[in-house]
Amino acid sequence: METLAGKFAEFFCGVKYEDLPEEVVDHAKKYILDLIGVTIGGLSMPFPKMVIDYLMTLGGKPEATLMGSPPGTKLPAIHAAFGNGVCGHALDMDDGYRYGGVHPSVPTIPAAIAAGEVNQADGKALILATVLGSEIVNRLAKAMNPSHLNRGFHTTGTLGPFGATVAAGKIYGLNEDRMTKALGLAGLQGAGLLEILNDGAMAKPIHPGKAAMAGIISVELAQRGAHGPVSVFEGEKGFFKAMADEVNQESLTDGLGETYLIGEQYIKLHAACRHVHPAIDAMLQLKQDNRLSVSDIESVYIETYPTALAFCGGKDQPKSAEAAKFSLPYSVALAAYYDDAGMNRFCKETVENPDIQELSSRIKASSGEKWEKHFPHIRGASLKITTKGGEEYSIDVDLPKGEPENPATHDDLINKFKSNAAGMDKGKCDALISVIMDLENHSVKDLTTYFSIE
Numbered sequence: 493m494e495t496l497a498g499k500f501a502e503f504f505c506g507v508k509y510e511d512l513p514e515e516v517v518d519h520a521k522k523y524i525l526d527l528i529g530v531t532i533g534g535l536s537m538p539f540p541k542m543v544i545d546y547l548m549t550l551g552g553k554p555e556a557t558l559m560g561s562p563p564g565t566k567l568p569a570i571h572a573a574f575g576n577g578v579c580g581h582a583l584d585m586d587d588g589y590r591y592g593g594v595h596p597s598v599p600t601i602p603a604a605i606a607a608g609e610v611n612q613a614d615g616k617a618l619i620l621a622t623v624l625g626s627e628i629v630n631r632l633a634k635a636m637n638p639s640h641l642n643r644g645f646h647t648t649g650t651l652g653p654f655g656a657t658v659a660a661g662k663i664y665g666l667n668e669d670r671m672t673k674a675l676g677l678a679g680l681q682g683a684g685l686l687e688i689l690n691d692g693a694m695a696k697p698i699h700p701g702k703a704a705m706a707g708i709i710s711v712e713l714a715q716r717g718a719h720g721p722v723s724v725f726e727g728e729k730g731f732f733k734a735m736a737d738e739v740n741q742e743s744l745t746d747g748l749g750e751t752y753l754i755g756e757q758y759i760k761l762h763a764a765c766r767h768v769h770p771a772i773d774a775m776l777q778l779k780q781d782n783r784l785s786v787s788d789i790e791s792v793y794i795e796t797y798p799t800a801l802a803f804c805g806g807k808d809q810p811k812s813a814e815a816a817k818f819s820l821p822y823s824v825a826l827a828a829y830y831d832d833a834g835m836n837r838f839c840k841e842t843v844e845n846p847d848i849q850e851l852s853s854r855i856k857a858s859s860g861e862k863w864e865k866h867f868p869h870i871r872g873a874s875l876k877i878t879t880k881g882g883e884e885y886s887i888d889v890d891l892p893k894g895e896p897e898n899p900a901t902h903d904d905l906i907n908k909f910k911s912n913a914a915g916m917d918k919g920k921c922d923a924l925i926s927v928i929m930d931l932e933n934h935s936v937k938d939l940t941t942y943f944s945i946e
Contacts, residue, residue, distance in 0.1 A: 496725040496744060501671035503748055504624050504658050509616040509932075512623060516752045517932065520622040523587050525909060525928045526759055527580050527597045528559075528939075533835050533912030534582030535560040535945060539694045543578045543701070547571045556606040556940075563944040569606040570708045573656070576602035577704035581648070581697035583835050584817045585760045585912070589626075589753065590868050590895065592633025593641050596757060599652030599703035600625030600659045606708055607660035608936030615931035615939070617663050623754050625659030625707075630753035632725075635743045638799070639736040641686070649684020649699025650735060656707020664711050674710040676720025679731050681706035689803065693814035759894040761904060762833040764817040767800035767871070769892035771820060771857075772827045774875035779828065782885050786828050789851065790880045794820065795860030796873040805857055809849055813838040824875075825852035835912055916945060 512520075534540050544560055547567060554566035558575045561567070567575075580586055580598040588595045604621040607613070632651045633640075640647060657678040661671050684699035710720075725731050732739045762772050771794050778784065803818060810816040816823065816838050825848050827833040842848060863872055876886040894900045900908075906925065913921050924942040927934050 495672070495722050497672045497675040497722050498668070499745060500628060500658070501668045501675065504628070504662060505666070505668045505671055507620065507624060507749070509620045512620065512752070516623055516754060517619055519752075519754045519757070520619045521928055521931050522759075522905060523597045523626070523754065523757065524601055524618070524622060524931065525925065526587055526905060527601050528924070528928065529909035529912040530583050530585040530835075531559050531576055531580040531602075532916060532945065533585070534579035534697070536915070537579075537582040539697060540575075540579040540582050543575055547575050556609040557943045559943045560945050561943070565944070566609075569610050570705045570712075572609075573602045573606040573708050574701045574705035576605065576701075578697040578701035581700045583763050583912070584765060585763045585835060585908075587757050587759055588766055589630045589633060589757050590766070590871055591756065592630050592647065593637045593868075594629055594633035594647040594651060595700065596626040596629040596633075596648075596652075596655055596754075597622070598700040599648060599707070600629065600655040602701075602704040603656035603707035604659035604663060605936060605940065606704075607663040607711070609940060611663050611665075613663050613936045615934045615936065618936050618939070619931060621659035621662045623752055624662055625655035625657075626754045626757070627748075627752060628658050629655035630756070631744055631748075634753075635740045636732070636736045639738040643735065643737070644686050645735055646684030646686050646688065646696075646699050649703055650682040652684075652700050652703025653678040653681045653706035653710065656704045657710040658707075660707045660711040661714070664715060666711060666714060670714045670719075672722050673719030674714035676722050676724040677710035677713055677718065678706055678720070679724035680720050681710070682731070682735075689818055693812065693818065696814065756896055758892075758896070759900040759905065759908075761892075761894055761900060761908060762823075762827070763835040763838050764823045764833055765804050766892070767796075767803050768818075768820045768823040769894075770800075770871060770873035770889040771796060771824050771875055772833050773892045774873055774887050774889045775824050775827050775877075776831065777889070778875065778877055778885050778887050779831065781887075784877065784879070784885070786847075786851065788879045788881075789828060789877055790854070791878045792824065792828075792855040793876045793878075794824065794855065794857040794873055795863065796820070796857060797863035797867040797871060798859045799867060800871075800873070801857060801859055809852065810843055813840060813843055816843050819852070820857050821852045821855040822848070824855055825849075
């Protein structure tokens with residue numbers, strides 16, 4: 493019986509680097525650069541510090557590099573993948589795919605890099621693994637959502653193991669049979685609950701970290717002859733029936749190999765949940781266009797799509813930086829106050845800032861029919877500012893900056909990287925950027941040489 497895992501394995505095992513269009517290679521390098529930048533930035537966050545501290549006490553076989561570890565230090569590949577996956581999601585600035593409600597790179601790339609170190613892979617292998625790992629995550633997420641999300645699952649954690657497994661399996665050189673069985677093993681490890689947004693948000697990055705780790709485990713065990721259920725997706729007690737009420741079967745393989753979905757991913761330019769980005773962009777644009785200061789603002793009204801309110805529409809003042817990232821009113825108030833919403837803005841001091849808290853209380857949000865009707869093709873917001881003098885200024889933002897239709901520029905990407913890596917030696921930072929942008933002519937080792945942050 494032909495299974496979906498088997499179909500995927502046949503395709504992924506057959507693709508070569510030379511088959512990738514030039515623009516797809518460029519997309520992969522862009523997302524590798526972006527993820528490594530936000531991973532460096534994530535090292536300063538409390539939860540990654542806890543994870544790194546724990547992993548460094550374990551020791552073990554020296555295989556792969558954990559970001560932020562002392563120079564020359566290597567850990568077991570499963571630990572490096574886990575730690576780097578955690579650090580990569582801590583800022584909430586890693587890329588995503590709006591049609592799937594998922595962050596494809598953060599479980600995929602850490603697993604691919606760890607696998608690349610184990611197998612002494614070159615940069616072309618890492619690029620290919622990134623493209624293919626993102627492909628399966630995006631296809632599954634697009635097919636299973638919004639049902640999967642509506643049931644309370646965090647897609648990055650649940651589907652991330654499949655991307656990490658394909659990426660690592662490609663670098664390990666698994667054949668079709670073993671790749672199929674590795675996907676079965678990956679499906680046994682998918683986990684992630686959105687209750688994390690209501691309590692314990694600090695630990696949200698554990699989802700992609702465990703997903704990246706699951707990819708290495710699945711491949712290593714499959715290589716040794718283990719296998720999970722080959723009907724892991726469509727089986728009577730498989731992934732689809734257990735985790736979604738509706739699955740769009742056609743989108744799973746439609747156009748597979750003709751169009752790579754990595755080209756449809758977005759870059760985040762604000763360190764908050766993607767659902768608040770349209771309103772942040774709107775606030776910054778209105779202030780700039782009308783030369784408004786934060787002291788001019790009397791009230792703000794936002795209309796957006798229901799999913800944004802479901803994730804970020806809470807009316808309580810956030811008590812932590814992590815909660816602030818998922819508060820639409822607070823994120824917009826913070827952006828109005830500082831004229832940006834970068835990684836350094838979401839911290840204890842800003843959460844406790846009485847001026848931002850007070851402005852946040854004067855920001856109201858509701859669902860708008862226009863935005864609900866066109867979601868997820870358009871994920872936007874309308875924002876109206878009423879000034880203390882009684883003037884009104886309004887704007888619509890269909891898609892936040894960073895989407896393929898409203899792309900971030902090369903300078904945006906480089907500036908974001910350098911901002912996130914501000915604690916890194918400038919020469920080392922520039923050298924790391926150079927290696928990634930020319931990755932096809934380098935090795936994975938050339939890349940991870942720069943992972944130790946002194």
